[in-house]
Amino acid sequence: MRVPFKYLGLEIGGNPRKKKFWEPIIVKLSTKLNTWKGRFLSMAGRICLIKSVFTSLPLYYFSFFKAPEAVCDSIVRIQRRFLWGWGRENRLISWVSWDNICRPLEEGGLEIKDVRKFNAALLAKWKWRLMSGEKGVWKYILLSKYGTKLNQRGRNQKKLSWWWCDLCKSCGEGEEVSWFHSEMGWKMGSGDKVRFWEDTWASSRALRDIYPRLYSISLNHRSKVAEVGEWEEEEWSWKLSWRRSRFQWESELLDELLRVIDRIKPRRDTTDIQTWGGDASGVYSVKTAYDCLAKSTRGRPNVIFKLLWQVKASPNVLVTAWRALLDRLPTKANLMTRGVMINSQPCVMCGGGIESAQHLFLDCTVAQRVWNRFLRWMGIAFVQHRELMYHFEQFHFPIFNHNQNLLWKGMWVAVVRCIWEQRNNIIFNQGVADDDEILHLAQTKAWLWLKHRLRCFNYSLAEWYMNPIHCIKS
Numbered sequence: 001m002r003v004p005f006k007y008l009g010l011e012i013g014g015n016p017r018k019k020k021f022w023e024p025i026i027v028k029l030s031t032k033l034n035t036w037k038g039r040f041l042s043m044a045g046r047i048c049l050i051k052s053v054f055t056s057l058p059l060y061y062f063s064f065f066k067a068p069e070a071v072c073d074s075i076v077r078i079q080r081r082f083l084w085g086w087g088r089e090n091r092l093i094s095w096v097s098w099d100n101i102c103r104p105l106e107e108g109g110l111e112i113k114d115v116r117k118f119n120a121a122l123l124a125k126w127k128w129r130l131m132s133g134e135k136g137v138w139k140y141i142l143l144s145k146y147g148t149k150l151n152q153r154g155r156n157q158k159k160l161s162w163w164w165c166d167l168c169k170s171c172g173e174g175e176e177v178s179w180f181h182s183e184m185g186w187k188m189g190s191g192d193k194v195r196f197w198e199d200t201w202a203s204s205r206a207l208r209d210i211y212p213r214l215y216s217i218s219l220n221h222r223s224k225v226a227e228v229g230e231w232e233e234e235e236w237s238w239k240l241s242w243r244r245s246r247f248q249w250e251s252e253l254l255d256e257l258l259r260v261i262d263r264i265k266p267r268r269d270t271t272d273i274q275t276w277g278g279d280a281s282g283v284y285s286v287k288t289a290y291d292c293l294a295k296s297t298r299g300r301p302n303v304i305f306k307l308l309w310q311v312k313a314s315p316n317v318l319v320t321a322w323r324a325l326l327d328r329l330p331t332k333a334n335l336m337t338r339g340v341m342i343n344s345q346p347c348v349m350c351g352g353g354i355e356s357a358q359h360l361f362l363d364c365t366v367a368q369r370v371w372n373r374f375l376r377w378m379g380i381a382f383v384q385h386r387e388l389m390y391h392f393e394q395f396h397f398p399i400f401n402h403n404q405n406l407l408w409k410g411m412w413v414a415v416v417r418c419i420w421e422q423r424n425n426i427i428f429n430q431g432v433a434d435d436d437e438i439l440h441l442a443q444t445k446a447w448l449w450l451k452h453r454l455r456c457f458n459y460s461l462a463e464w465y466m467n468p469i470h471c472i473k474s
């Protein structure tokens with residue numbers, strides 16, 4: 001049989017460190033996220049497709065091999081082109097950086113998976129399976145093929161196979177803090193597997209790292225917990241050995257150490273079990289591992305984005321609001337900043353002012369008329385904030401409960417979307433600015449969402465026009 005050959009969809013005998021090995025994945029991804037499909041999808045549809053394509057890709061490649069940097073770059077490039085390369089803005093501009101796109105929704109991102117972190121989380125599962133007491137022939141095959149012992153961290157790297165090296169690298173070994181090992185812990189049994197000084201079992205760090213002085217004079221290096229004490233009838237008693245007598249201050253440290261380890265004593269008749277700290281069940285999962293990896297690049301959650309994605313509105317409208325709040329819509333001001341437009345052109349709605357998101361949605365006289373009439377329709381009066389983010393946040397009323405406030409915020413989203421649509425209509429279809437039409441469309445849009453999304457919403461369009469507060473409140 002000639003190598004490489006395919007077995008269960010996986011290429012056997014190929015070299016996963018070469019880009020050519022990953023070509024089937026790249027081709028598959030390009031086919032799924034191809035230009036033809038993008039043309040007919042809204043941005044929300046494209047986001048959805050990018051997310052779902054990952055689950056339909058041959059994941060066994062990513063769960064067994066570490067993808068080279070060039071391959072990860074190609075995957076991100078395909079995703080980015082698909083996300084931004086369509087619609088009226090047919091010139092490819094990545095309006096939001098890919099790092100931010102991969103952030104959680106409440107941090108202003110879109111929660112698209114970061115391919116490198118996802119790859120590492122999938123790979124680390126092997127390490128978990130090898131280290132936790134799982135039994136099976138596969139374990140012997142892997143260990144004999146890639147020939148190494150567990151816990152060979154920091155040992156002679158040259159003797160390790162490439163697969164094992166990639167696995168260790170994905171687990172963050174060799175870095176100051178390994179994301180994988182910092183989540184690994186032990187559930188103490190008889191103390192037959194846990195190493196007293198080197199493993200994390202009594203505290204959030206290994207005892208070696210907390211008490212380096214005591215470790216340096218200990219004779220129990222690499223001893224298992226069961227070897228550092230004995231059963232005296234039914235009582236466990238610690239028997240630590242030292243290579244010299246201790247100074248007074250070292251004895252004080254020892255007292256402290258004993259207080260820490262006395263909380264967890266070995267138990268007879270059970271074996272030690274490796275646990276994964278990232279999940280309450282103590283068992284490794286790719287999802288919790290991905291979250292652990294993403295933790296390092298996390299920013300601060302922003303309540304505005306958290307609320308935005310809870311709003312009951314169609315996803316595509318939410319995407320427009322998301323871009324408006326981030327000021328990442330292709331307004332003329334933004335196109336000028338990116339060098340697409342050379343001359344500054346006035347706002348098409350009012351004929352004055354530079355068209356930025358701030359102007360278009362708040363400062364523009366047309367927008368102001370829309371908001372004023374909108375609030376009058378709702379029968380609510382307040383001084384409107386001059387910044388878009390806070391303007392959105394302002395749509396919160398004590399007389400409404402949380403869910404009613406989300407409906408109310410949905411109407412903010414509807415107005416923003418309708419202003420944007422009319423602006424596009426003027427530029428691309430020679431439409432005219434009409435605040436009456438914007439308001440009317442926003443009212444109808446909001447009514448349609450409520451009708452489709454809330455089973456208990458039984459009001460007619462006429463009732464909605466007449467008394468929106470009553471419709472939202474009941």
Ligand SMILES: [Zn+2]
Pocket residue numbers: 347348349350351352353359360363364365366
């Ligand atoms: Zn204007």
